[in-house]
Amino acid sequence: MTVFQLINSDYKKHKKYGGSFGSIVFFTQGFWAAFQYRIAYFVYKKVQIPVLRQLLRFCCLLWQKIIEIATGISIPASAVIGHSFYIGHFGGVIINSESIIGNNCNVAQGVTIGISGEDSKRGVPEIGDNVFIGVNAVVVGKILIGNNVVIGACSMVNSSIEDDAVVLGVPGIVISTKGSKGYI
Secondary structure (H helix, E strand, O other): OOHHHHHHHHHHHHHHOOOOHHHHHHHOHHHHHHHHHHHHHHHHHHOOOHHHHHHHHHHHHHHHHHHHHHHOEEOOOOOEEOOOOEEOOOOOEEEOOOOEEOOOOEEOOOOEEEOEOOHHHOEOOEEOOOOEEOOOOEEEOOOEEOOOOEEOOOOEEOOOEOOOOEEEOOOOEEEEOOOOOOOO
16 A cells, blocks of 8 residues: 555544544544654655655654654554554554554554563564554563454553454453454
């Protein structure tokens, strides 16, 4: 997908949950962060002219910091995020620079997707498609989160989760296999 198609898919996902063009573009902090990320990722991956690349990457880094301060949402340009990404509410979202997030995922406020573990188990999560991550959830470590997973509010997941699981608790345990249908 092109950068414009990705931005459009993020916009359509935000629109699905309500709001006019103006309210999404001018007042939805999650969309601002996703929009900034899409532009920065494009520069990070596609711009090859060395001087232009450095200049644009510096501008994107400044823009990222402004968005991060204004929204409380940190999405580094090197993270890999699929289409139709949705951040539901303002603040406290931290995504590690090495994270991989699949298509059509929802992230609520207060979510951390980060690094954890020791030795060969140290790393960041790889998150599948159609995943819903609830308020204040923490997903850390060199783990795989399957497709169609729900991670409940205030849960801490540090082990791999199979497809269609509903996870809750600290540490997170599978409480159902109903998946994310209806959440996404």
